[in-house]
Amino acid sequence: MIELIDVVKEYEVGKERFRALKNISLKIKAGEFTSIMGPSGSGKSTLMNILGLLDRATIGSYYLDGRDVSKLSDKERAFIRNREIGFVFQAFNLIPRMTVLDNVMLPMVYARIPGKMRREKALEALAKVGLLHRIKHYPNEISGGEKQRVAIARAIVNTPKVILADEPTGNLDSKSSEEIMKIFQKLNDEGVTIVVVTHEPDIAQHTKRIIRFRDGQIISDEPVVNRIVL
Ligand code: ADP
Ligand code: ADP
DSSP: EEEEEEEEEEEEEETTEEOOOOEEEEOOOOTTTEEEEEEESSHHHHHHHHTTTSSSSSSEEEEETTGGGGGSHHHHHHHHHHHHHHEEEEEEEOOOTOOOHHHHHHHHHHOOHHHHHHHHHHHHHHHHHHHHGGGGGGGGGGGGHHHHHHHHHHHHHTTOOOEEEESSTTTTTTHHHHHHHHHHHHHTTTTOOOEEEEEOOOHHHTSSEEEEEEEEEEEEEEOOSSOOOO
8 A cells, every 4th residue: 555665855954954764664555554653853744744645755765556656746646645545633623614514525625526425425424433413513612532533534535545644632632532543443444544643652552553763764663462442
């Protein structure tokens, strides 16, 4: 599903170049459920931005579902991003002036899905996260855990191959965090490939594989033992 080969990412800082990722090679197969851990500044967000086609590697290749996406144009990458990748963020990133239903329909507007289908697919996604009773609410009228469930519905509405979640439980209490991990486990059981950045060992323990970063390098990559299954 995902293959990075010798990926380097450098940022220009004034006249200097800073190497945030140093020769990362990594394979994530379809159906995997992986967490990325590591201290602040170790390159996790940089990695997620590259995986999500939000940014490009300075050197190296990225194969997504067999295609070398590092060679594609920005337009081609936006097309793939809008249809094949679902994003979940720590701060939810819902649009405050739109209802829950409209927030979930938005990615289908970007992917140019016909208007008629949007409502039906959004309701399907909201049913999966147990939020059909909230469709007319606005983000400020629901809890943090519910906001993140809306964000997950938005992430899955285009039936992406991969979900990229950056600290999805970072703003949630432990009960809501568990609910979120339970939804991810269900989606993964249905075959969705999931990559989660987290600082919390408990959260990582719900996934199947832990990759640890430090100073832009992978320092360990291991299957989860004694995984928590909800
Ligand atoms: P993490 O997500 O693990 O906290 P990041 O990927 O955000 O790490 O950052 C890795 C390193 O790259 C850090 O030293 C950070 O300061 C640097 N960095 C990140 N983004 C930029 C940028 N746009 N310009 C310059 N340096 C950056
Ligand atoms: P194009 O006109 O090149 O086909 P789109 O109309 O698909 O591009 O997208 C326009 C812009 O909106 C792009 O920069 C894209 O990355 C951004 N975008 C697409 N989908 C989303 C989304 N779900 N949330 C936020 N921004 C998005």
